[in-house]
Amino acid sequence: MPSIAGAGxxxxxxxxxxxxYWGSSRRRLLLLQRPLFSSLAGGGTGDDVTPHLPVVIxxxxxxxxxxxxxxxxxxxxxxxxxxxxEFTRHPRAHFINNRTMEIFRKLDGLAGDIxxxxxxxxxxxxxxxxxxxxxxxxxxxxxxxxxxxxxxxxHFSQHKLVDxxxxxxxxxxxxxxxxxxxxxxxxxxxxxxxxxMGHECSSVQLTDKGILIGASFNEAGxxxxxxxxxxxxxxxxxxxxxxxxxxxxxxxxxxxxxKLVSVHFRSKDLGKYLSRERPGMLFFIFNPGAIGVLVAHDxxxxxxxxxxxxYPPQQMFEDFSTKICEEIxxxxxxxxxxxxxxxxxxxxxxxAEVAEKYIGCxxxxxxxxxxxxxxxxxxxxxxxxxxxxxxxxxWKLCLLQNGVASPSILQTYESERRPVAIFNxxxxxxxxxxxxxxxxxxxxxxxxxxxxxxVINSSLGSVIPRNLQKSVLEGxxxxxxxxxxxxxxxxKNPLGSLRLARLRSILDEGKSLQLQFPAxxxxxxxxxxxxxxxxxxxxxxxxEKQKHSKRSREYIPSAKAGSRLPHMLMRALSTSNEGxxxxxxxxxxxxxxxxxxxxxxxxxxxxxxxMLKIADELKLxxxxxxxxxxxxxxxxxxxxxxxLAPWTNYVDVEEVPRAPVNSWWEMCQITSKSVILxxxxxxxxxxxxxxxxxxxxxxxxxxxxxxxxxxxxxx
Numbered sequence: 001m002p003s004i005a006g007a008g009x010x011x012x013x014x015x016x017x018x019x020x021y022w023g024s025s026r027r028r029l030l031l032l033q034r035p036l037f038s039s040l041a042g043g044g045t046g047d048d049v050t051p052h053l054p055v056v057i058x059x060x061x062x063x064x065x066x067x068x069x070x071x072x073x074x075x076x077x078x079x080x081x082x083x084x085x086e087f088t089r090h091p092r093a094h095f096i097n098n099r100t101m102e103i104f105r106k107l108d109g110l111a112g113d114i115x116x117x118x119x120x121x122x123x124x125x126x127x128x129x130x131x132x133x134x135x136x137x138x139x140x141x142x143x144x145x146x147x148x149x150x151x152x153x154x155h156f157s158q159h160k161l162v163d164x165x166x167x168x169x170x171x172x173x174x175x176x177x178x179x180x181x182x183x184x185x186x187x188x189x190x191x192x193x194x195x196x197m198g199h200e201c202s203s204v205q206l207t208d209k210g211i212l213i214g215a216s217f218n219e220a221g222x223x224x225x226x227x228x229x230x231x232x233x234x235x236x237x238x239x240x241x242x243x244x245x246x247x248x249x250x251x252x253x254x255x256x257x258x259k260l261v262s263v264h265f266r267s268k269d270l271g272k273y274l275s276r277e278r279p280g281m282l283f284f285i286f287n288p289g290a291i292g293v294l295v296a297h298d299x300x301x302x303x304x305x306x307x308x309x310x311y312p313p314q315q316m317f318e319d320f321s322t323k324i325c326e327e328i329x330x331x332x333x334x335x336x337x338x339x340x341x342x343x344x345x346x347x348x349x350x351x352a353e354v355a356e357k358y359i360g361c362x363x364x365x366x367x368x369x370x371x372x373x374x375x376x377x378x379x380x381x382x383x384x385x386x387x388x389x390x391x392x393x394x395w396k397l398c399l400l401q402n403g404v405a406s407p408s409i410l411q412t413y414e415s416e417r418r419p420v421a422i423f424n425x426x427x428x429x430x431x432x433x434x435x436x437x438x439x440x441x442x443x444x445x446x447x448x449x450x451x452x453x454x455v456i457n458s459s460l461g462s463v464i465p466r467n468l469q470k471s472v473l474e475g476x477x478x479x480x481x482x483x484x485x486x487x488x489x490x491x492k493n494p495l496g497s498l499r500l501a502r503l504r505s506i507l508d509e510g511k512s513l514q515l516q517f518p519a520x521x522x523x524x525x526x527x528x529x530x531x532x533x534x535x536x537x538x539x540x541x542x543x544e545k546q547k548h549s550k551r552s553r554e555y556i557p558s559a560k561a562g563s564r565l566p567h568m569l570m571r572a573l574s575t576s577n578e579g580x581x582x583x584x585x586x587x588x589x590x591x592x593x594x595x596x597x598x599x600x601x602x603x604x605x606x607x608x609x610x611m612l613k614i615a616d617e618l619k620l621x622x623x624x625x626x627x628x629x630x631x632x633x634x635x636x637x638x639x640x641x642x643x644l645a646p647w648t649n650y651v652d653v654e655e656v657p658r659a660p661v662n663s664w665w666e667m668c669q670i671t672s673k674s675v676i677l678x679x680x681x682x683x684x685x686x687x688x689x690x691x692x693x694x695x696x697x698x699x700x701x702x703x704x705x706x707x708x709x710x711x712x713x714x715x
Contacts, residue, residue, distance in 0.1 A: 053079055053192060054401060056213055056230040058201045059237035060087070062158060063369030063386035065165040065195075067236060069107060070394035072172055072193065074592055076401055079191040079228070081215055083200035083237075085178060087166075090264050090344045091157040091297045091305050095281075095380035097521045098149040099564065100387045102682070105151060106589025108171065113164050114156050123299045124155040124281040127513065129438060129503070131287045131484060132334030133270070133294070137278065138286075138442075138489075138500065139507045143515035148522050148555045150567050150582035153515075155281055157297045158383065169195070179217040179224075191228060199226065204233065204246045204365070211364045232397070233365045236386070239351070241371035247360035249367065253353035253425060257376060257432065261317060263306040263325045264344040269337040271302030281515075284435075286442055286484040289331035302339075306332070310347075311453045314470040317347040350376050352429045354421045358414040363407060368393060373421040378431035378513055381424040384521070389417050395592035395680035396530065399708065404620050408709035412529035416562075420524055427520060435513035441502040443483030443495075452476050510553075518555035526562035530679065532686040532706050534561050559668035565682045568664045569656040573628060573637045580656050583664065584682050586625045592680040593621035599665065599672035600626050600636070603690040605643035607675055610696035612647040614704060624650035627664055630657060677703065 055071060057064045060082035071078045096104070096114065104111035121144065129138040146152055166176065176195045196215065202225065203214035213228045235243025244251075274280070274296060283294040295305045308328060310317070322342045330336045351374040358367045369386030393413050399405035436446045456473055482488070489496045506512050527533065557566035565587070569580045587595050596611050598604035608624045615622035624647070626640050637652045644650050661667040665674065670687070677686040685707045693699045704710075 053077055053228065053230040055079075055232045055234060055397065056081060056211075056228055057234045057236055058243050059235065059241075059369070059371070060162075060195050060197075061236065061238060061369070062093070062161050062165065062383055063390050064234075064236035065162065065169060066103075066107070066387050067234060067368060067390040067394060068174065068195075069165065069169055069172070070390060071397060072169075072174065073590065074394060074398040076397060077192050079193070079230075080195040081199040081201055081213075081228075082195060082197050083242075085198040087159065087162055089159050090262070090346060091159055091295070091303065093158040093161075093377075093380065093383035094155055094295065094297055095384075095515065096154040096156055096161075097380065097384045097516070098147075098151065098153055098518070099521045100384045101151045101154055102149060102584060103387060103391050105584075108168050110164060110168060111151055111154075114154050114161070115151075117160065117164070118154050118156045119298050119300055121152075121155075123275055123279040124296065126280040127282045127284065127515070128278055128280040129284045129286075129507075130278075131486070131489065132285060132332060133274065133278075133283060134334035135287065136486075136489075139503055140278075140280065141507055141512060143281075145516055145518070147518040148557060148567055150569075150584060157303070166195075179219045182226075201233075201237070201242055201246070204243075204361070206361060206364060211361070231364075234368055234393075235365060235371040236368045236390075237371055239370040239374045241367065243365060244355065244367055244371050247365045247367075249360050250356050251351075251353035251374065252356050253351065253374075254429065255349075255351050255353065257350040257352060257429075259310055259312060259347065259349050261308045261310055261320045261325075262346045262348055263308065263320070263329070263342060264346075265304055265306065265325070265329065265340055265342045266302050267304065267337045267340045268302035269339050270304070270333060271296075271299045273337075275299045282513075284438060285332045286439060286444060286481075287331065288478070288481045288485045290328050291439070291444070291481065292328065292332050294332065311449075311473060313466060314453075314456065314473040320345055350432075352376055352425050354418065354425055358418055359410060363410055366393065366410065366413065372418075373425060375425055375428040376432040377428075378435055379424075379428050379517060380515070381428050385421060385424050388420075389413075391681050392417055398592045399620070402619070404618055405708040406710050409530055412709060416526040416529035419527065423524070424520070427517065431514055434511055437506055438503060438512055441506060442489065442499050444480060449477065449480065514553070517553060519553050522555045522564060523558065525558065525560060525564070526683065529562070530685065530707050530709060531561045531683070532703055534687075557667050557669075559670050559674065559676055559684060559687055561684050561686055563684050565676075565678050565684060566664075566668050568661075568667060569658070570627070570653040570664075571656055573632065573652040573654050586651070586653070587678055587680065587682050588621070588623075591621055593623060594680065594685070595623055595625050595678045597625045597627060597676040597678060598690070599674075600628055600639065600643075601673060601690065602643070603693075604673070604675050605640075607690050607693055607696045607700070608650075609644060609647065610700045611677075612644070612649065614697065614700045618704060618708075620704070620708075622649070626650060626652045628652060628654050629663065630655045677707075679707070 054076050055078040057068050057078055057080045060080050064080055068078055068080050101111050125144040126140045126142050128140045130136060174193050174195060176197060179198050199215040199217045201213055202216040205212040210229055210231045211233050213233060215226045215228055217224055235241050237243055279299060281296055285292055285294060293307045297303045297305060306329060325342050325345060326340055329340055353374045355367055355372045358372050368389045370382060373385060375381045396409045396413060400407060400409055439446060456469055491497045565583055567582050567584055570583055571580050596608055598608055611622060624644060628637060632654055640650060640652050655664050657663055665672045673689045673691055674687055675690050676684055679685045686703045
């Protein structure tokens with residue numbers, strides 16, 4: 001049984017236990033005082049408890065792989081444990097939103113690789129509602145829109161994304177290894193830059209200098225355990241996270257919203273037909289024979305996943321054999337493709353939960369991605385939120401390792417990301433309910449189906465056999481599905497006509513399932529964390545909820561502290577390069593570097609010089625970005641050189657505004673007297689008006705003290 005233990009007299013707990021209780025208050029104090037990154041360079045042999053690896057990541061899904069890539073790029077040694085011996089080919093997540101694609105732009109061109117490899121946009125831009133894939137189209141929605149980002153969203157299956165990430169990791173020296181490739185070595189340094197397949201995190205023990213992980217693996221038919229010592233354990237091991245259990249962290253929210261069977265199949269015949277006749281990403285199919293949602297992962301190659309709701313114990317996962325699934329596919333298609341090949345059938349349960357905390361075991365264990373939050377798939381927030389978790393955490397770990405930031409900066413990961421997860425959970429549930437409004441409008445109210453199921457469970461469950469209960473349930477469901485028969489659902493039938501009009505109204509008013517959420521994907525911001533909170537915080541999460549309850553989806557650029565840096569095209573000055581780039585590219589993606597954005601004003605230059613001086617003292621990479629109005633001449637631009645001397649880490653850029661805005665400052669609704677400090681994750685750490693600062697050095701020291709979570713101001 002997986003377990004967690006405390007060193008030196010600490011008490012052993014199973015995964016079902018609560019948070020660890022330590023033997024004495026003195027012991028507790030020692031645990032809190034010990035450094036998080038001890039002996040990062042490694043070293044020591046045998047029973048030496050000095051951690052050889054700063055970080056071990058559990059889980060080699062997209063979030064764990066992105067995290068390992070960022071940490072390695074930032075100079076943090078790590079290893080990845082993955083319990084499966086091979087990567088799944090079952091498509092799961094497939095929608096990549098604007099913000100995640102922006103992050104992928106800086107992962108050695110990953111975003112470009114995705115854009116070149118994904119299906120053509122015209123094959124997936126729509127959601128289609130129909131009676132069968134060859135029957136009547138009840139309605140469709142085109143979800144493509146481009147707002148406030150240098151890159152568009154993408155439709156790219158998770159297993160293909162994992163393949164690309166593995167190639168990127170291979171390019172920076174990572175290896176994927178099976179247990180036999182490593183042998184019985186106990187040297188942690190041997191595991192650096194490796195993805196250890198077939199290794200399951202089965203126990204965790206806190207030591208004076210880190211965490212001792214027990215990793216179980218099967219070699220030659222015999223279970224063995226490898227001990228790995230590290231400074232931090234990052235749990236990116238998915239919705240059923242073992243790391244979360246070991247840390248005694250509980251989930252809060254709504255469980256068991258729906259149970260579904262996921263059928264992965266291929267049919268090039270069906271792919272060709274849909275590409276030609278009715279291309280789309282999602283197909284919501286309602287007919288008297290079956291109901292399901294088809295995800296067209298790749299129409300060109302005929303790769304699909306069919307989602308079918310089921311209701312245990314009357315309907316069990318075991319009932320969905322390959323033959324049964326093929327029969328359901330034919331009912332939903334409306335004709336029988338000759339080449340249907342069912343590849344995999346999996347059950348899954350829809351939850352809407354967020355971990356009660358993201359950090360546990362004396363700041364040694366951190367949850368990331370689905371280990372920290374489980375959303376309904378409506379809106380595609382799961383993987384996207386997880387990737388953004390990793391992006392938020394990586395630069396903080398780097399500054400902590402380099403001794404620039406306080407260990408308290410880890411708490412800002414939770415204070416920033418957990419509210420976003422809670423908000424996205426509520427938005428996903430809202431979007432799921434919007435999806436359910438379509439069958440309800442057609443006379444297939446899911447709440448009625450749930451009520452029928454509950455009545456059968458409560459009244460017949462202990463009286464009649466399961467097979468008879470199943471017959472009753474499916475008989476009632478069959479009567480319900482008759483509501484979408486051609487006899488009822490047509491314009492000549494008064495009831496059918498009314499229902500079709502209601503469906504069209506839902507689609508036209510944007511009240512159905514949505515794909516893109518620009519206001520949330522790009523416009524979310526952090527209230528508290530590694531930033532200088534603004535005194536007049538006009539917007540809180542409660543205000544955000546009220547705003548979004550009115551279904552406002554417009555993204556409004558903001559330079560408020562905690563917001564993502566707004567995008568506008570820029571052009572570098574004083575260089576031969578005529579190309580344009582995004583303001584997001586002012587932030588370096590290869591190292592954790594801060595950027596101070598200013599206009600070419602004397603008071604702003606003064607603040608910039610103070611920023612560079614203090615950053616140099618802290619050994620904190622920082623550069624100045626001077627935004628000039630469009631049409632600025634070289635003679636003026638050269639003024640930055642004299643104003644910022646002797647510092648050379650600055651760049652002069654020229655605005656390339658597009659109507660209706662005339663300048664970047666106007667777009668951000670601020671004046672050119674503003675100065676904006678941007679963090680390595682492209683979120684704004686601090687903003688002020690340069691003419692309000694009376695003592696530049698003192699103000700910069702205060703800002704860095706707050707952003708880096710230092711216990712006392714920098715002297």
